[in-house]
Amino acid sequence: MKAHGTVHKYGDNIDTDVIIPARYLNTSSHSELASHCMEDIDKDFVNRVKPGDIMVADKNFGCGSSREHAPIAIKASGISCVIASTFARIFYRNAINIGLPILECPQAAKAIQAGDEVEVDFDTGVITDCTTGQTFSAEPFPPFIQHIIQKGGLLASIEK
């Protein structure tokens, strides 16, 4: 499986309140959540984002609230993959559980710039910045987590 898209770049400690502000948590509609994604730090994100685009950020991405609405909003906005130096642990679980691909790769997170064209190969963990020609290797998921991803999320993985 591969992802290919334009990069939307953010900094450290992108919290779930800016990914999807709590004032919109009175709905669980994926499309409605997506329409407010990143609104408080990047008002234009929802207008710029195209299906398949890639989000890149630095450390502790997704810190704060446990709201699954955050990875849902990102996924439903069309983002195909999030690359960060590190993820906050609840966001990390949630992304895996709902089938939003995420990769930890500090080198890629630092080097890749907004607007770059990036390709991600999920089978090998190789991230290619097509704009600069640089390649990076992300940490592979442990087999247990790969199993959840292959099954299409946590609930699918526990179904008999």
Add this chain to the structure above:
Amino acid sequence: MGMTMTQKILAAHAGLPEVKAGQLIEAKLDMVLGNDITSPVAINEFEKCGACHVFDNQRIALVLDHFVPNKDIKAAEQCRQTRNFAGKYDIKHFYDVGRMGIEHALLPEQGIVGPGDCIIGADSHTCTYGALGAFSTGVGSTDMAAGMITGKAWFKVPSAIKVTLTGKPTGFVSGKDVILHLIGEIGVDGALYQSLEFTGDGVAALSMDDRLCIANMAIEAGAKNGIFPVDDVTRAYCKDRFTRTPVEYTADEDAEYTREVVINLSKLRPTVSFPHLPENTRTIDEIGPKEVKIDQAVIGSCTNGRMEDLRAAASILKGRKVADGVRCIVIPGTQQIYLQAMKEGLIETFITAGAVVSTPTCGPCLGGYMGVLGKGERAISTTNRNFVGRMGHVESEVYLSSPAVAAASAVTGYITDPAAI
């Protein structure tokens, strides 16, 4: 190699003699929690995958607390969906308006969680119950749905940071100042993926309300959980509340820690987190008396909505007035706390001082309702997060503090040392 307290609880719930940091395990759950924001997403997933029963209707807690009494039609629908689910599956610990409280004040108070438990909750502040010597961690709605179906969850066994507390807090220093100080020391990702294991002689000097506040904000350092040893304070708190059998775990002498942080409680000062991260801390002495003007003071939340918090705030507000131009909002954490505060005359103190007192709700903490900030407005708040836009407008600001500092600031209109008024 010995195990930490967290590792021992996880091993026991995974049915393993020992576990090591980094190991992936599946653990049995003693309690699965959700609220009116996260439960609807979990219920959708539960129904989508064709589940038709819960693993144990006694071990699920559904608490309507974020946007209740319903703030709008959409919130009403989310509560209705959760209420219907609770009815359909006969969920014992379902708490609706009139019986509810803020979940992390309510569950310990009602004895639904206790020592030795393994708990997940679809709310990041589920780590609060570590104060009771439980392993307790926040998860998302899909984990909650899986937990309700199977009674189990997967975990990566965390490594640990040892937080050694010494001495006794003095003056107006409370549990909130301890945790804000720690987050200021190690940063908002200082304990990422790890457990914060509190230990040392200083623990005995902290009340259960202090410990609940400290464990509550472990997540703000990125921690998977925060945990306190079980002692006489814990036992006294759980007596006549916790109906299951408490199990006391202690860390092995040779347990491994990635680092140790030592905090001398007697040296701490009232501490405030400046916008827009909890790690941006300053002691009250580093803030000028008229440096930070406020528009609102919020006293409450899962962090600081307990009896001792209300008493601390009332002791400052008694015989004083909230400053002109400041809205002071007091929110008791549960109905029982509300009632006790009434009996002690605290509610009268608040209202006489010019504060408003609300029914229990998470409302303002996350900018939901009951105290949303406008453009450029500033709040001092006893809540747990001060991210951009957390309490309202994207250009508003939240300063985190203890109830004593928030109350003193409400009186002067500026962030103020409670000892100075």
